Amino acid sequence: MAVSEKTRKIIWGEAGGRCAICRAQVVTPGTDCDDPSVFGEEAHIVARSKGGPRAGLLDDASIDSHTNLVLLCSKHHKQIDDQPGHFTVDRLLEIKAKHAAWVRSLGEATPGRLKLVPDPGFPQPRILKLITRGNPLWNMIKSSVTFEYALPDGLPEEDEDLILEFLGLVQDYYDIAADLHSVRENRDAEKVLQSYLSKLAEHNFLVGAFVRHMLLIDGSGQEGMAWPMLRVEVQPALLATITDENGRPYPSKQPSAGVHDEEQRA
Structure with a gap:
């Protein structure tokens, strides 16, 4: 038995087109030549296959019911299937119910609804931290829910390709960070990031x-969701100015990217 079109409409409607875990929109806007991209997935809470995560707790007739499905982004769909010990049936039902309640509350929110505002519980950064090792960058990747970047224009093709490879790697690790659990997996990620930081330093670039x-x-008056x-x-x-943590430039000659610790800033 497959998921019916009606069931899909119920799932997407209840979820407001957002992942029930991260609440990100799971449809990206289209471009001038392409349709929108959809990365939302109707995830089974109790698996359809006998060997799947959380399997064996429902009869076949209920497996593809809307009560056993939750809308997730592709990243969190994989996470719940890889971590069934944490994402139990009860936990997923709770996540789904809370998300549906949150979506319903948006209808009572003020116009404009969802928006990002600075978290008053944290100081807002004014300057970039100079990254010379893989470990600090990896810790930043793991603690974030979204990622943005910047690179200079007008670079030689070789330099731009290297930078794009590095930024693509950061994006890839951001996408899979939740799935890397062992010390070895985390250390391997740090080493790969470090190798690119070293290559960029050799080409006279700072990160x-x-x-x-x-x-x-959402404008409803409820407590906001943390969004690092x-x-x-x-x-x-x-072209970079090396400063201390207060933004005061160092008077000495600007050093290369490979000789400063992360307490200095770029």
Whole structure:
């Protein structure tokens, strides 16, 4: 038995077109030449297959019911299936119910509804932290729910390709960070990031990053959802100003990316 079209409409309607875990919209806007991209998935709470996560708790007639499905982004669909010990049936039903209640509350919110505002519980970063090792960047990636970047224009093709490879790697690790659990997996990620930081330093580029703590609010007066945003910038070393943590430039000659610890800023 497959999921019916009516069931799909119920799932997407109850979820407001958003992942029940991260609440991100699961349809991206279209472009001037392409349709919108859909990365929402109707995930089974109790698996359809006998060997699947949380399997064996429902009869066949109920497996594809809307009560056994939850709308998730592709990242969190994989996470709940990889971590059934944490994402139990009861936990997923609770997540689904809370998300549906949140979506319903949006109808009572003020116009404009969802927006990001600075989290008053955290100081807002003013300058980028100079990143010279894989470990600090990896920790930033793991603690963030969204990612943005910047790179200079007018670069030689070789340099731009290297920077794009690095930023693509950051994006890939951001997408799978929740799925890497062992110390070995995390350490391997740090080493790969470190290798790209070293390559960029050899090409005279500095990498700066910070995590901006934001709140996603809906205008209903309810407490906002934490929404830490990772920003990564790659800039030519000759154009960057190295400062102390208060933003005061160092009087000495600007050093290369490979000789400073993360307490200094770019």
